[in-house]
Amino acid sequence: MRVYDAKVNHMTNPMGFFMDGVSFSWKVDEARGKAQKAARVRVAADEKMQEILFDSGMDEQADSLAYPVELALEPRTRYFWQVTVLSDAGEEADSEVQWFETSKMSEEWIGKWLTCDSTEKRHPIFSKEIAPAKEVAKARLYVTGLGLYEAYIDGKKVGDEYLTPYSNNYNRWVQYQTYDITDQIAGGGKLSILLGNGWYKGRFGFSAFEDKGYYGNEWKVIADVVLTYTDGTEEVIGTDESWTVTRSRIMFSNLYDGEQIDATAPELPAEEPTVCDAPKGRLEARRSLPVVAHEHIKPVELIHTPAGEQVFDMGQNFAGIFTFRVKEPAGTKIHIQTGEVLQKGNFYNENLRSAKSEYIYISDGNETVIRPHFTYYGYRYVKVEGVSDLKIEDFTGLALYSDIEMGGDVETGHDLVNQLVSNVRWGMKGNFIDVPTDCPQRDERMGWTGDTQVFSPTATFLADTYAFYSKYLHDMYTEQMDLDGMVPDVVPSAGVHSTACVWGDSSCIIPWNMYQFYGDKKILEDQYDSMRNWVDYISRVDGDNHGWRSVFHYGDWLALDNPSGKTDEVMGGTDEGYIANVYYAASAGIVAKAARVLGYEADAKTYQALCDEQFEEVKKEYFSQTGRCCIKTQTALILALKYHLSENEELTKKTLRLLFQISGDKLKTGFTGMPLMCPVLSENGMNDLAYTLLLNEDYPGWLHEVKLGATTVWERWNSLDENGDISSTGMNSLNHYAYGSILEWVFRYVTGFRVSEEHPGSRHLLIAPTLNWKLKRAKGSYHSAAGTYETSWELADPSHVTVKVTVPFGCTAEIVLPLVSQETLADQSNPLFADVRDGKCFVGAGTYEVSYETTKPAKKMYSTYTPIQELVNNPEIVSAMGEQLHLDQIPGQALAASFRQLAEAYPSASMSAEMLDQLDAALARF
Ligand code: BGC
Numbered sequence: 001m002r003v004y005d006a007k008v009n010h011m012t013n014p015m016g017f018f019m020d021g022v023s024f025s026w027k028v029d030e031a032r033g034k035a036q037k038a039a040r041v042r043v044a045a046d047e048k049m050q051e052i053l054f055d056s057g058m059d060e061q062a063d064s065l066a067y068p069v070e071l072a073l074e075p076r077t078r079y080f081w082q083v084t085v086l087s088d089a090g091e092e093a094d095s096e097v098q099w100f101e102t103s104k105m106s107e108e109w110i111g112k113w114l115t116c117d118s119t120e121k122r123h124p125i126f127s128k129e130i131a132p133a134k135e136v137a138k139a140r141l142y143v144t145g146l147g148l149y150e151a152y153i154d155g156k157k158v159g160d161e162y163l164t165p166y167s168n169n170y171n172r173w174v175q176y177q178t179y180d181i182t183d184q185i186a187g188g189g190k191l192s193i194l195l196g197n198g199w200y201k202g203r204f205g206f207s208a209f210e211d212k213g214y215y216g217n218e219w220k221v222i223a224d225v226v227l228t229y230t231d232g233t234e235e236v237i238g239t240d241e242s243w244t245v246t247r248s249r250i251m252f253s254n255l256y257d258g259e260q261i262d263a264t265a266p267e268l269p270a271e272e273p274t275v276c277d278a279p280k281g282r283l284e285a286r287r288s289l290p291v292v293a294h295e296h297i298k299p300v301e302l303i304h305t306p307a308g309e310q311v312f313d314m315g316q317n318f319a320g321i322f323t324f325r326v327k328e329p330a331g332t333k334i335h336i337q338t339g340e341v342l343q344k345g346n347f348y349n350e351n352l353r354s355a356k357s358e359y360i361y362i363s364d365g366n367e368t369v370i371r372p373h374f375t376y377y378g379y380r381y382v383k384v385e386g387v388s389d390l391k392i393e394d395f396t397g398l399a400l401y402s403d404i405e406m407g408g409d410v411e412t413g414h415d416l417v418n419q420l421v422s423n424v425r426w427g428m429k430g431n432f433i434d435v436p437t438d439c440p441q442r443d444e445r446m447g448w449t450g451d452t453q454v455f456s457p458t459a460t461f462l463a464d465t466y467a468f469y470s471k472y473l474h475d476m477y478t479e480q481m482d483l484d485g486m487v488p489d490v491v492p493s494a495g496v497h498s499t500a501c502v503w504g505d506s507s508c509i510i511p512w513n514m515y516q517f518y519g520d521k522k523i524l525e526d527q528y529d530s531m532r533n534w535v536d537y538i539s540r541v542d543g544d545n546h547g548w549r550s551v552f553h554y555g556d557w558l559a560l561d562n563p564s565g566k567t568d569e570v571m572g573g574t575d576e577g578y579i580a581n582v583y584y585a586a587s588a589g590i591v592a593k594a595a596r597v598l599g600y601e602a603d604a605k606t607y608q609a610l611c612d613e614q615f616e617e618v619k620k621e622y623f624s625q626t627g628r629c630c631i632k633t634q635t636a637l638i639l640a641l642k643y644h645l646s647e648n649e650e651l652t653k654k655t656l657r658l659l660f661q662i663s664g665d666k667l668k669t670g671f672t673g674m675p676l677m678c679p680v681l682s683e684n685g686m687n688d689l690a691y692t693l694l695l696n697e698d699y700p701g702w703l704h705e706v707k708l709g710a711t712t713v714w715e716r717w718n719s720l721d722e723n724g725d726i727s728s729t730g731m732n733s734l735n736h737y738a739y740g741s742i743l744e745w746v747f748r749y750v751t752g753f754r755v756s757e758e759h760p761g762s763r764h765l766l767i768a769p770t771l772n773w774k775l776k777r778a779k780g781s782y783h784s785a786a787g788t789y790e791t792s793w794e795l796a797d798p799s800h801v802t803v804k805v806t807v808p809f810g811c812t813a814e815i816v817l818p819l820v821s822q823e824t825l826a827d828q829s830n831p832l833f834a835d836v837r838d839g840k841c842f843v844g845a846g847t848y849e850v851s852y853e854t855t856k857p858a859k860k861m862y863s864t865y866t867p868i869q870e871l872v873n874n875p876e877i878v879s880a881m882g883e884q885l886h887l888d889q890i891p892g893q894a895l896a897a898s899f900r901q902l903a904e905a906y907p908s909a910s911m912s913a914e915m916l917d918q919l920d921a922a923l924a925r926f
Contacts, residue, residue: 001031003085006095010466010518011289012405016103016142016178018285023068023522026083026095027787028809033087034845035810040084041067047080047097058086064810065761065785066520075105076140076226087809103178103285104142104224111224111238114245114273118218122247122265123374126221126273127192130237134229136186143223144176146216146279148198148374151223153181154189159290162321162400163376166288166434167199167447168471169492170215172478174279175286176222185225194248195219196374200279202254205446205494210254214495220279245271253374256355256443263364264330287471288434289402293320297397299382302390307346309383310390317380317712317735319430319440320400321372326387330365334386338379340441340734343726347383350729355443376400378430378441378735380711401429404463407783410746413776413794416703417694417746423706424740427713428459431737435492436472439715439733447472447491450503450554454675455737456510457744460517461753461782469514470523476507477530484540485533500553501580502672507534508587512594512757518785519761524594531591535607538584546617548584549577556635558716559670560700567718568728572670574635578622579672582639585614593757619645627651634659635673638680653684661869661896665692667700667717671738678745682770687749688860691772692873694742702742713740751780751791752816761785767805768816773798773859786811793818798857805832806847814840819854862923864899864916877926885919 006026008014024041039062045051054071056062064085071079078101084094116124130153132139141158143151144165151158158179165175185191198204201213208214225237247268252260300315317340326334336359339349349357357377361370379397384390406429410421430440436452436459437445452459452472459465476491483497487504490496511527514520524531542548556579559572589611595604622630627648629640637656639645646652660666669677678690697703700717708720715736718727726732747753752769755762762784769778769791779792787808794802807813815832816839817824825836832841832848841848862871871877872887872895882888885899894902899919903911 001028001033001085001087001091001093003028003083003093003095006083006098008081008098008100010464010470010520013099015101015180016285017100018287019073019100019102021068021522022071022073022100023066023520024081024083025066025520025785026064026085028064028085028087028093029787031087031089031091031809033089033091033809035088036062036064036085037088038062038086039064039067041069041081042084043069043071043079043081045079047099049080049082049097053079065518065763066522073102073105075102075107077102101178105285109222109224109238109283110236111222112240112275113220113222113278114239114243115218115220115276116245116271116273120247121251122268123195123250123253124219125192125194125246125248126239126243127190127246128237128239128243129188129190130185130225131188132186132227132229133235134231134233136182136227137230138180138228139182139185140226141179141181141191141223142176142226143179143193143221144174144283145193145195145221146170146174146219147200147202147213148196149221150194150373151179152192152194153184156184158184160292161290162293163198163291163374163434165286166291167492168288168475169478170200170279170281172281172481173284174281175288176283177286181225185227191223191225193221193223194250194373195221196250196253198255198374199492199494203257204255205490205496207495216279218276220276222283239273241273241275243273245273250373255375255445256357258356258358258360258375258377259372260360261370262362263366263368264362287474289404289467289471291400291402291434293398293400294429295399297399299392299395302392305342305346306344309347310385311342311347312382312384312392312395314380314382314397315711316426317378317430318397318399318426319376319378319433319735320398321376322382322398323369323371323396325367325369325394326361326363327367328363328365328387330363332363332386334361334363334384336360337383338377338441339381339383340379341720341726342381347381348726351726351732351734352442353729355441357441376433376440378439378445399429401432402434402468404432404465404468406463408461408463408747408781410743410751410778410780412750412778414695414774416697416706417775419706420702421743421746423710423712424458424737424743425462426711427735427737427740428455428462430712430735432459432468438738439736441735442733446494446496448503449476449487449489449491449506450500450557450671451736451738453502453506453509454671454741456513457517457755458741458747460513461744461747464783466514466518466520466523469510470526473507473511473523473527473530477527480507480530480533485537487534498552501548501583503554504534505583505587507531508590512590515594515597516755516757516760517762519763520785521597524597528594528598531587531594532603532607535584535588535591535610538587539610542584546577546581548580553580554671555579556633556669556673557671559635559668559673560717561633561668570731572633572635572673573668574633574673575622575631578618578631578636579639581614581618581621582643582645585611585618586643588614615643615645623647629655632659634663634668634677635670638669638673638676641680641684642676649684653686657686657689658896660689661867662892665689665869665873666696666698667693674739675741675744678742679748682745682749687770690745690749691774694746695774702739710734713737747780747782750775750778751782753780753782753789753791755784762789763811765789765807765811765813766816767791767813769793769803769818771795771801771818771854771858773857784808789813795858798859799854800851801854801858802849802851804847804849807843807845809845812842812844814842815848816840817850817852819856819858820852821855824850824852862926863920864923866923867896867898869895871923874926877923881922
């Protein structure tokens with residue numbers, strides 16, 4: 001038996017993080033037993049676990065998802081802990097000894113805030129020679145710098161993080177980091193803190209300019225070096241007037257435009273720092289996960305373009321920086337630019353809009369490895385000028401993103417789908433640089449709330465996102481405090497003070513998603529005021545006259561059904577007031593559910609009543625008395641089914657099918673409808689259609705992008721046209737994860753992991769994969785908070801399948817096998833069928849496998865009974881039989897009918913029974 005993933009507040013060995021409590025979690029595998037009988041958590045002052053500070057004893061109630069423990073924490077202290085698990089088979093195993101180290105907590109800083117002449121563009125370095133007086137037992141650096149900082153000791157970088165102190169609502173709080181510098185400083189050395197611009201100062205967001213940052217304009221730094229000597233005494237060296245300021249050779253930096261270094265720039269005389277006021281936001285311990293360099297990516301090709309440029313192709317669109325070994329004569333200007341796509345074979349970067357996204361280095365003649373410090377790029381292609389002998393070996397891309405643990409996976413027998421999964425994963429990485437952003441390349445890269453609202457379940461299938469989203473949601477709440485509960489479209493807002501439905505509803509939907517995935521109600525406790533304040537804000541705007549319906553909303557952003565018919569429109573065809581009202585009701589409902597979990601009964605009643613009342617308002621305004629939805633778009637009907645808004649769901653489904661038939665089984669949905677579309681179709685008996693949408697290789701669709709060479713997910717269905725030409729430059733990112741949320745459906749319906757609010761934390765899981773002959777096989781893993789679930793299915797032929805399921809230790813599952821017969825379920829020799837109820841197999845931890853003949857082929861069967869539209873949708877049928885069947889001549893209204901129906905309705909068409917039977921035989925081959 002192995003105890004693993006032992007975490008504190010959902011982090012592994014966190015140092016210097018904000019902690020308003022301590023909650024442990026752990027997982028178990030490789031056990032003979034099925035579940036935990038009891039667990040014991042011990043906390044100690046030493047690594048050997050001898051000076052015990054807390055001992056829960058064997059506790060039968062210990063919840064491995066979240067086990068909060070009361071500890072009187074001291075500042076700047078490392079605590080060690082270990083969990084021992086006893087299984088129901090009598091096994092006992094310990095986790096490795098883990099630790100967490102507290103921040104300064106409420107301790108005063110010795111250091112003072114320092115600044116220097118901020119009109120001088122050369123980026124400052126604040127330094128101090130540190131000479132320990134005695135033998136050092138441990139040394140810590142507590143530090144922050146604005147806009148961004150990197151700390152060095154004797155020229156060697158401290159820690160492996162980039163872009164510190166990260167991005168948040170600086171008007172409310174400024175994060176500091178803690179570094180273990182024991183080894184680096186024990187013998188003494190020069191501590192230097194280099195500053196850059198970033199999110200705080202300089203150009204970022206819509207309302208800041210080069211000399212007018214949104215949060216501030218001054219370089220500022222504060223640090224405390226705490227030396228603990230072996231005799232137990234302590235010395236603190238804080239930032240003060242005794243530090244010096246010199247100037248680096250970084251002449252310019254910002255996140256959008258890049259960085260400029262002049263290695264030939266003369267040394268400037270050292271300046272004295274000035275003690276200055278603290279920034280507006282409170283100095284607080286970090287909540288941001290470290291942003292570190294994960295993948296190191298080598299160029300796959302050096303391209304010499306028709307325009308005569310030299311361009312590295314990294315083979316993958318991603319976000320981050322690079323290292324580049326150069327040696328050019330003194331004074332040579334090396335110019336590097338990044339882009340996401342080539343156009344006509346040449347370098348292209350116009351879709352980055354005003355972001356220059358470049359790096360300029362003036363060589364001093366020495367060989368050196370250059371790397372940007374205070375910027376990052378979203379790129380696949382790198383144009384290099386000024387390097388005489390360009391070599392692939394000299395360039396390495398570094399993928400930067402927050403230290404989330406990537407986990408979940410899906411692999412199928414369909415190459416394009418597999419590439420899509422990879423594209424979504426890369427889209428997540430590139431947009432998880434401290435803040436969940438819309439895109440990582442153009443002059444935006446902002447924490448758009450709507451984008452991450454729709455992507456958060458996919459993200460959480462792919463990685464452990466709890467700590468990442470906790471910080472984001474906390475920041476969201478700090479924004480709301482200044483905006484009367486309103487959730488700005490972007491968090492941190494950086495001056496964006498507008499809001500909208502679906503986007504602002506992220507304040508309710510994301511915490512609820514986190515609760516469903518992790519089963520830790522702390523996220524609801526932390527966010528409850530944020531959630532409630534958002535709904536209260538809407539209520540005030542709504543007033544007595546449905547005011548919320550009439551303010552601006554993005555609605556079904558970028559959907560393809562704008563009535564104008566223009567493909568470059570950003571607004572969709574679904575009434576925005578309808579969407580706004582539906583989400584208002586839904587968010588009120590989430591607040592009610594959260595209140596119930598937290599035991600706030602009065603609130604639960606109030607918000608449930610508001611939810612019910614608002615859904616009634618929606619029905620009154622947007623549905624006929626018999627349940628017909630007045631808005632005839634895919635998204636409107638998807639919402640109607642999701643929230644059961646129609647009195648006549650059969651009619652709603654029929655209308656939705658009809659709409660898809662009219663569009664040739666092509667999606668029209670945008671940011672609101674798309675993420676819900678496939679799950680709603682599957683829930684309503686249209687799983688085949690959901691698969692058709694996924695597997696469609698033409699425009700508009702996911703695989704269309706894949707076929708055009710995408711390595712991340714595009715912002716628009718038509719970001720590039722059929723020829724690979726970029727469709728517009730106004731708003732057109734090739735790395736926008738919102739539509740990547742299709743992967744949630746893939747996890748839930750292809751591999752079958754149906755995470756639900758009935759079983760938060762997935763200690764019990766409904767597993768219900770669905771089959772598809774075009775996929776042939778699928779295999780997936782879901783690293784749930786309770787342990788790793790795995791499923792796989794493989795079709796030997798359309799009627800024979802092998803399904804395998806693994807349920808982790810401590811968990812139970814109800815498995816719905818796809819297309820399974822009663823006879824198969826009756827096979828008592830297979831442990832999978834030991835407890836079958838209502839067609840579901842109830843099982844405990846373990847691995848189960850079964851091969852069986854399906855009740856019908858897992859393949860679309862074509863015949864003269866099939867709606868003609870479906871024949872038209874199959875490229876193989878069109879190419880083999882299109883002419884014979886006159887498929888291109890059949891009028892649109894008739895496509896919903898089958899050939900049999902047409903034959904009956906139009907006897908004059910003289911399709912004999914014999915002809916129809918022959919056609920059936922021919923169609924059966926596909
Ligand atoms: C962003 C989006 C965002 C949208 C708001 C765009 O500029 O890139 O993804 O959600 O604005 O409608």
